[in-house]
Amino acid sequence: MPHYEYKVIPAPQRGEKSRDAKTPEARFARTIETVMNDMAAEGWEFQRAELLPNEERSGLTGTATTWRNLLVFRRLSAAAEAVAPMGVPQRYIPDPEPELPERPDQAGQAGRPTLRAVPDPEAGDAPAVASPADGARGSDDTDRG
Numbered sequence: 001m002p003h004y005e006y007k008v009i010p011a012p013q014r015g016e017k018s019r020d021a022k023t024p025e026a027r028f029a030r031t032i033e034t035v036m037n038d039m040a041a042e043g044w045e046f047q048r049a050e051l052l053p054n055e056e057r058s059g060l061t062g063t064a065t066t067w068r069n070l071l072v073f074r075r076l077s078a079a080a081e082a083v084a085p086m087g088v089p090q091r092y093i094p095d096p097e098p099e100l101p102e103r104p105d106q107a108g109q110a111g112r113p114t115l116r117a118v119p120d121p122e123a124g125d126a127p128a129v130a131s132p133a134d135g136a137r138g139s140d141d142t143d144r145g
Contacts, residue, residue, distance in 0.1 A: 002076055003076070003077045003079060004074045004075065004076060004077060005074065005075060005076075005077045006047075006072060006073065006074045007039070007044055007072075007073045007074070007075075008050075008070050008071070008072050008073075009035070009039075009070065009071050009073070010068065010069070010070060010071075011032070011035075011049060011069035011070060011071050012028070012031045012032060012035060013069075014027075014028070014031075015027025015028035015029070015030060015031045016030070016031045016034075018030050035071065036071075039071075039073050043075045044073035044074065044075050045073060045074055045075060046071065046072075046073055047072040047073060047074050048072050049069065049070065049071055049072070050069070050070045050071075050072060051067055051068070051069055051070075052067070052068055052070060053065050053066070053067055053068075054066045054067070054068045
């Protein structure tokens with residue numbers, strides 16, 4: 001399982017001036033875009049924006065709750081990156097496909113997997129699936145007689 005490290009930064013409160021962004025909404029969007037691209041260049045993946053309460057002192061004895069906008073980023077920790085080959089993050093490495101054994105005793109059915117007895121944890125030690133070579137009946141064979 002991959003291990004992540006997180007970084008939380010305060011969200012910008014106002015947009016920076018830009019020649020191509022004329023409206024306040026466009027300036028603010030450009031500022032957020034710049035922050036996200038800067039973090040991505042350092043290997044951080046954007047997760048979400050959060051609005052969280054923060055209690056602060058107000059006056060000598062009082063407190064006031066202020067709401068803070070935060071941006072949450074994550075990346076694979078250094079230990080997880082060391083396990084992944086050639087710098088590929090672990091979550092993108094495909095699982096190897098299991099090799100299925102062939103049954104040479106059945107003519108014309110090459111490539112068909114052999115069924116093995118697998119203990120069913122709910123039924124105790126009884127096998128959930130038995131090999132046809134063992135003489136066991138499948139679940140769709142019923143004895144009504």
